[in-house]
Amino acid sequence: MHILKNLLSFLSLTLFVACGGGHNPDQDLVDGVPRSQSVGDEKFVTVDSSDQLEFGDGTLSGVGTVRFASDLESVASNYHYKLIFSLEEGTELTLHSHANADLANGLDIRFKRVGASLQVFGTASGVTDDWTSFFKDINATQAMAIGIDVHNDEPITHFIFWDNLSGAELLDSAKDVAGGPGKGYGQNWGLSLLNAFVNKVEKGEPRGGH
Template sequence: MNSKSLILVCFAFVISACGGGQNPDVEAARLLPASQAIGSQKLEVLEGSATLLFSNGSLTGNGLIRFADPLEGAETANNFSMTFSLDDGGSITLIANANRDLTGGVEFEISRPNGSNELKVKARTTAGERDLSSALEGKINVAQEITLWFDVHNDHSDSVHVVAWNQASGEELTEDVVPGKGVGASWGLRLQGGRVENVSRSEARDRH
């Protein structure tokens, strides 16, 4: 291949590849009512439509919801920011890299046991579970609104690398590796006695 051919091949790559076009995932999200959202993240209710309550961009009650705008792919690394408060005995589970029905994903279960002032956090996949609670002891005031950041690196070979930060202090709370991986590009929440004020996702904070 001479140099002229090589330049032509490069040029062909540049002009032919394009990330535009229709995106049914985004279109589906756009059709949802603006009120059916946490913050600006529109969502679909999978379970508990009778008990979940939307109010000024927040969500309370018991149920299972899937965010309408999926992740870029199953094998991706993402950061999730969640502002929430928990009732006594309540729990909120953030589910990432899951199937459309939110099975087969990477789960962060955040709970407040009855009568306790401590948060319990477990990270799990279908292949294993890690209890991250000890790293949060004495660092989170459960009586207040809490904002946590979670990194879910579902792009490693055999396991999920997870990292959690306390947004208030900017402190890294814990980092661990959970056996197994999430299998899809959907993400959502399971609520059982809590209020979620805001949720967002972005590129993974931890880069390596």
């Protein structure tokens, strides 16, 4: 009975312990960003000079780096990103995930068009993996729709890619290669454009279970 009484007391305590609610200054940032400064439904702030970025109609193009106003729940978290974008010859688009506010110390997934091919690189902690061979069926001369899972709460962060035009899974870095280049250590995500055109970007729950 003594043990049961103590357990009930502890149970009652946990039921009333809650850290939720309260003021969220990060949400203030999101609310303060004008609707015109968004890609799809994702509002952003510029990380460096935005002179060469074009936006306002829900798309984003040009040269520059943006950090999305809605951050990631925690460093140890998993997300699914949907990207719809176009690249001209030699241009690049980089997705930053689990990075700090300057989009450093995170996971960088870089897409670069060379001819009709799409080159893809993953970088973390100074290590870069070349995943290009897994994207050989992608036609980089037309608009691309790529789905990306980033699993950063596992001992080895790994990535899963889908071609959302065909529905095919392109790469699971945990199974197809040696996991990934490293881990991300922040709660921010964003994009770096080098003359890329982004139609849409979304962030949501991971698509792959593991």
